[in-house]
Amino acid sequence: MRVTFTVNGRPQQADDVWEGESLLYVLRERLGLPGSKNACEQGECGSCTVRLDGVPVCACLVAAGQAEGREVVTVEGLAQYADARSRRTTQDTTATQDTTDTTDATTAADTTTATDATTATDTTAAATRQPPPLAPVQQAFIDTGAIQCGFCTPGLLIAADELLERTPDPSDADIREALSGNLCRCTGYEKILDAVRLAAARTTEAR
Amino acid sequence: MEFLRPASWEEALAAKAEHPAAVPIAGGTDVMVEINFDRRRPDHLLDLTRIAELYEWQTGDQTVRLGASVPYTRIIERLAAELPGLAIAAHTVGSPQIRNRGSVGGNLGAASPAGDAHPALLAAGAEVEVASVRGSRRIPVEEFYTGVKRNALADDELIRAIHIRKAAGPQQFSKVGTRNAMVIAVCAFAIALHPDTRTVRTGIGSAAPTPVRARAAEDFLNAALAEGGFWDGGRTITPSIARRFAELCAAACDPIDDVRGSAAYRRHAVSIMARRTLGWTWEAFRAGGDTTGDTTEGGARCA
Amino acid sequence: MGPGRTPTPTKPRQGAATRGTIGESTPRPDGILKATGEFAYSSDLWHEDMLWGCTLRSPYAHAEIRSIDVGEALAMPGVHTVMTYADLPAETHYGLEVRDQPVLAAGRVRYHGEAVAIVAADHPETARRAAARIKVEYAELPLVTDEATATAPGAPVLHPGRTDRHAAHAPHPNIVHRQPIKRGDVAAARARADVVVRRDYEVGMQDQAFLGPESGLAVPAEDGGVDLYIATQWLHVDRDQLAPVLGLPADKVRLTLSGVGGAFGAREDLSMQAHACLLALRTGRPVKIVYNRYESFFGHVHRHPAKLAYEHGATRDGRLLYVQCRIVLDGGAYASSSPAVVGNAASLSIGPYTVDNVDIEALALYSNNPPCGAMRGFGAVQACFAYEAQMDAVAAELGLDPVEFRQRNAMEQGAVMPTGQRVDSPAPVAELLRRVKARPMPRPGGSADVRELPGGLSNTSHGEGVVRGVGYAVGIKNVGFSEGFDDYSTARVRLEVLGGEPVALVHTAMAEVGQGGVTVHTQIARTELGVAQVVLHPADTQVGSAGSTSASRQTYMTGGAIKHTCEAVREEVFRRGRERFGADHPGWADAELLLAGGKVVTEAGEVIGDLAEILGGDAIDIEKEFRHRPTQPFHPETGQGFGHVQYSFCAHRAVVDVDTELGLVKVVELAAAQDVGKALNPLSVVGQIQGGTTQGLGLAVMEEIVVSDGARVRNPSFTDYLIPTILDTPSIPVEVLELADDHAPYGLRGVGEAPTLSSTPAVVAAIRAATGLRLGRVPVRPEHLTDT
Known part of the structure; x- marks a missing residue:
């Protein structure tokens, strides 16, 4: 089957996709985006974490066909995504990140799609400008020694970036909970905590 | 394998009637593991993620009608007052990524004895609303589980919603x-x-x-x-x-x-x-x- | 003396003017690529026209293969070839120390998951479907699963007709290797002992659980050879096993290191290397194989599970008189590195303590369990769990503080090992213990946040049943290859002027598996050549062997090789300088010149030459080998011998909260202190210690491959083989000591493994303190804590 969706702000199309393929396989093997990692393929390690319509998910558990028409952000597009967000925040300091609160609670649908339409527009616009090569979390992971083998890094970066988007000044317990779906076998997590704390501090400082 | 993408609930029921062996997939947190590890090769995957109503809930006087695909994260964030037991259970499900995709409908469909939502549904009191082209029915959750990874669904039925009694106490x-x-x-x-x-x-x-x-x-x-x-x-x-x-x-x-x-x-x-x-x-x-x-x-x- | 006998330590001033030299926390050179997703791991590779390989594995642990029918599989559209044992072109077996493992099962399978057939197809799903259609007829055979079944009269002999070098000393053909160590007089010491503690211990089978699955891409070459892009720990030993299997000369089997997603020992043996190459050569197409997590559990060796029996005797005043112990390691179906693991377990079996009388026996079995081999800590982990539990038990018998008791018996520089080897560099065992003990305690429990309580998010306790415990442990690990192994590494360094700037190209075959070798190697080259720009050549087999990225040895060995080669390059710079400019300045006659900031500098700091001018258009390109000082094999009966190159020491203090009713554990803090000789990159050193500590925590409370019901692996998934999450891992404060080992480059000491040893017994000691239970087995399960 054919699957068409947007990855990191660019329309993508994959043909001859076997119906049992995961979004992860399509990203890695068909679209040349192997940054999302294939560590467990059972939703137990978080290495393949991507944003699907803004929501962090395990790409290994999304059927390729379910991505049809959706917006995906992978580690390859994280710097651009974070840059677009930070410019949006600076431009309009009154803008709220989360529009879900405006929905009537009694008949609330999942409105993330609507929220992210704006993100997509901004991301596309950002493509014409040279974004910084690294998102704040990426720089912080490098600076604090949070990367060893690096196989868990892409998923952790997506999860950590999303945490800081929601909670700019997280407690250690918040960080641990937000990253509890991302296994790392090398670091013992201490430097990863350091990295998220550092990224939070730098981002808050920059505002 | 064929990938069916119904755009509406009616289309989904029609597809399920036409292909009773089709495996419904929403969050994919069970089904995709089985596919990735070659444990399951259904002829049809029935994608339910385009059906908006499955992601909605309504709070009534006595019950919450929870769409089958409402992700656990939403239950934790939005329904902790009405469904506190289920919200606590939802918080223990997998990881944040899994909670963003997994749903009570999926837990019921898989009917694993280890599903985290089940004990909370049993304690609160709940009915499972299932439907087929033949019509719909509500099954008390106690009667829904019929064996290890088996449930009371007929071949042509899909889970539409879960009616859960609102908490009257802790x-x-x-x-x-x-x-x-x-x-x-x-x-x-x-x-x-x-x-x-x-x-x-x-x-x-x-x-x-x-x-x-x-x-x-x-x-x-x-x-x-x-x-x-x-x-x-x-x-x-x-x-x-x-x-x-x-x-x-x-x-x-x-x-x-x-x-x-x-x-x-x-x-x-x-x-x-x-x-x-x-x-x-x-x-x-x-x-x-x-x-x-x-x-x-x-x-x-x-x- | 070998050509690479340890050179004289360099004066610290060399490289002082350059940034990013040794001792700094320089960032990883691959950090940006890894943070942007652009770093190419072995599973990320892609080639035009490539096929996908798939492996069919045995569902039985021990069976005769009566027949294999590949006809139906081969007939499937999209399938390019199917291979079995009958299709192997040359040598049929491989192995690290003993070539006893069939590339594809040879008429008999000896463990659950053994490779039987391989398929190449145009899509991984096609390959899987084809593998499922291969018909194999098995006839099950009786199982060997432990020492009793391995050595019982009439036990099935798993490897008849052994000719390996250990066979002659092995008391039974199902024993891979046995190493006794005897010193002093245990019987006499026992008679004098005031306190005797005898207990049994057991260590479960731990998995390395690296995150990047086994994977690689084999590309057939026009010369009939093959290029393999692979995640491994040791390129050359892979090549040396592959070439005979492929029937090719070594120079036609070219390996290049791909990105490696962790290793921890699990990539020391071959996994899919031979299979991918065989399929590629057979089809003439590039072949990629990527294991999924399920297959990964069958695709690599694990940590040896062990049964250990210990007896310690001590005097009333807290002096150890003797230790008698017996360590039985289950090596599983094939030898892998079992003999070396036995050597480590035996020689390190009593820990970092001075004991005059020892009677030690360690052995590894052949069985029908999964093959076991290298994992971080390598034989020393199992022993450390037991001897540290014994130290606590003896201290308790004596009414002594467990740290005080350890300190009284702690070895120091000059101490004699059970093997008779004198420890000839610092051994600050008592000091490490003092440091972890002196740390302030974490704040008391009773948190209202379930995330900080045992059970975590699962909401099992709001404080009920929770008891805090504190435990200590210290361990000793050898660094580098031991027992007379010719352990060397090779470095090629090319110094040239590019665009007016001096640039050093460093080429080694060192496998970067995440440990940060690339970082420290860059720092060493900057230090030794005083140049800012250092480029690392991709690791491949076009340069000499670097040895394995294991045994905590790469900073020492390949770091040493780079240092050694850079010194030769530096001398060549000075020689050329003297030749061309010697007459211009009297400083050229100085014995001690330095390279700094691209200049030649005298000891007094005077610049007398410019690197760019000296080199001109002529590069200096030197490849040299480096060896650590030689070691000796252990005597087969007495175990005596100068067996190890270097020792490293780490101590831990664990603080845990235990829900004593539910048997759930939350480790609150795990403080470490380790002597690293010299921290070449302090950030990386701390990262290694924290990572190793966490793997030890995993073994203490959750990690075990369960093998049962016909020697089958019961939990080959990340759903049921659990490794610590960030909510299971506590704060890990680290204190680093730098007491130089004068035999090693820069005085450094291998870092990676020691923290994995003492972490496990410290956590279990803390659980014992909280519960009062004996706990002789790891991982500690809730059942053990609740007597269920």
Whole structure:
């Protein structure tokens, strides 16, 4: 089957996709985006974490066909995504990140799609400008020694970036909970905590 | 394999009628694992993620009608007041990424005895709304589980929503795993106080071929609470009542030995969780406090 | 003396003017690529026209293969070839130390998951479907699963007709290797002992659980050879096993290191290397193989499970008189590195303590369990769990503080090992213990946040049943290859002027598996050549062997090789300088010149030459080998011998909260202190210690491959083989000591493994303190804590 969706702000199309393929396989093997990692393929390690319509998910558990028409952000597009967000925040300091609160609670649908339409527009616009090569979390992971083998890094970066988007000044317990779906076998997590704390501090400082 | 993408509930039912062996897929947190590891090769995958109504919920006077695909994250964030037990259970599901995709409908569809939502549904009281081109019906959740990974769905039926009684009193959920996060239940226990009917209901997960209520324990406790005038008197539950309740909960288990835990441990752990959660909920009830039974201050009581 | 005998330590001034030299926390050179998703791991590779390989594995642990029918599989559209044992072109077996493992099962399978057939197809799903259609007829055979079944009269002999070098000393053909160590007089010491403690211990089978699955891409070459892009720990030993299997000369089997997603020992043996190459050569097409997590559990060796029996005797005043112990390691179906693991377990079996009388026996079995081999800590982990539990038990018998008791018996520099080897560099065992003990305690429990309580998010306790415990442990690990192994590494360094700037190209075959070798190697080259720009050539087999990225040895060995080669390059710079400019300045006659900031500088700091001018258009390109000082094999009966190159020491203090009713554990803090000789990159050193500590925590409370019901692996998934999450891992404060080992480059000491040893017994000691239970087995399960 054919699957068409947007990855990191660019329309993508994959043909001859076997119906049992995961979004992860399509990203890695068909679209040349192997940054999302294939560590467990059972939703137990978080290495393949991507944003699907803004929501962090395990790409290994999304059927390729379910991505049809959706917006995906992978580690390859994280710097651009974070840059677009930070410019949006600076431009309009009154803008709220989360529009879900405006929905009537009694008949609330999942409105993330609507929220992210704006993100997509901004991301596309950002493509014409040279974004910084690294998102704040990426720089912080490098600076604090949070990367060893690096196989868990892409998923952790997506999860950590999303945490800081929601909670700019997280407690250690918040960080641990937000990253509890991302296994790392090398670091013992201490430097990863350091990295998220550092990224939070730098981002808050920059505002 | 064929990938079916119905755009509406009616189309989904028609597709399921045409292909009764089609495997419904929403969050994919069970189905995709089976496909990735070559354990399942259905002829048809029936994608339910385009059906918006499955992601919606409505809060009525007595119940919450929870769309089958509402992700656990949404339950934690938005329904902790109405469905506190389920919200706590939802918070123990997998990882944040899994909670963003997984849903109660998926838990019911898979009908694994280890599904985290089941004990909370049993304790709260719930009915599963299922439908086919033939019409729809509501199945009490107790009757929905028919065996290990088997449920009461007919071949042409899909789960549309779950009608869960809104909490009238404190509810709790506990789950034992051998890790402090992202772990499948070794066993789990849920309790709900229903002061409106002066009853207590329970749910046990992963300690029998299906999720079960500890009915003898409920009967004992309901009688003991009534006889002792506990509901009116605001008294602390006596240790002997709590102990007997815990024993009867353990006796309701029919567990197995497997790599996740021994049968003996499962019985033991259910009794401990039963005693503790009874204490938490009853103390919350006495304090007239919130429905989560959270009497300790602050904290990240789940949800 | 070998050509690479340890050179004289360099004066610290060399490279002082350059940034990013040794001792700094320089960032990883691959950090940006890894943070942007652009770093190419072995599973990320892609080639035009490539096929996908798939492996069919045995569902039985021990069976005769009566027949294999590949006809139906081969007939499937999209399938390019199917291979079995009958199709192997040359040598049929491989192995690290003993070539006893069939490339594809040879008429008999000896463990659950053994490779039987391989398929190449145009899509991984096609390959899987084809593998499922291969018909194999098995006849099950009786199982060997432990020492009793391995050595019982009439036990099936798993490897008849052994000719390996250990066979002659092995008391039974199902024993891979046995190493006794005897010193002093245990019987006499026992008679004098005031306190005797005898207990049994058991260590479960731990998995390395690296995150990047086994994977690689084999590309057939026009010369009939093959190029393999692979995640491995040792390129050359892979090549040396592959070439005979492929029937090719070594120079036609070219390996290049791909990105490696962790290793921890699990990539020391071959996994899919031979299979991918065989399929590629057979089809003439590039072949990629990527294991999924399920297959990964069958695709690599694990940590040896062990049964250990210990007896310690001590005097009333707290002096150890003797230790008698017996360590039985289950090596599983094939030898892998079992003999070396036995050597480590035996020689390190009593820990970092001075004991005059020892009677030690360690052995590894052949069985039908999964093959076991290298994992971080390598034989020392199992022993450390037991001897540290014994130290606590003896201290308790004596009524002594466990740290005080350890300190009284702690070895120091000059101490004699059970093997008779004198420890000839610092051994600050007592000091490490003092440091972890002196740390302030974490704040008391009783948190209202379930995330900080045992059970975590699962909401099992709001404080009920929770008891805090504190435990200590210290361990000793050898660094580098031991027992007379010719352990060397090779570095090629090319110094040239590019665009007016001096640039050093460093080429080694060192496998970067995440440990940060690339970082420290860059720092070493900057230090030794005083140049800012250092480029690392991709690791491949076009340069000499670097040895394995294991045994905590790469900073020492390949770092040493780079240092050694850079010194030769530096001398060549000075030689050329003297030749061309010697007459211009009297400083050229100085014995000690330095390279700094691209200049030649005298010891007094005077610049007398410019690197760019000296080199001109002529590069200096030197490849040299480096060896650590030689070691000796252990005597087969007495175990005596100068067996190890270097020792490293780490101590831990664990603080845990235990839900004593539910048997759930939350480790609150795990403080470490380690002597690293010299921290070449302090950030990386701390990262290694924290990572190793966490793997030890995993073994203590959750990690075990369960093998049962016919020697089958019961939990080959990340759903049921659990490794610590960030909510299971506590704060890990680290204190680093730098007491130089004068035999090693820069005085450094291998870092990676020691923290994995003492972490496990420290956590279990803390659980014992909280519960009062004996706990002789790891991982500690809730059942053990609740007697269920």
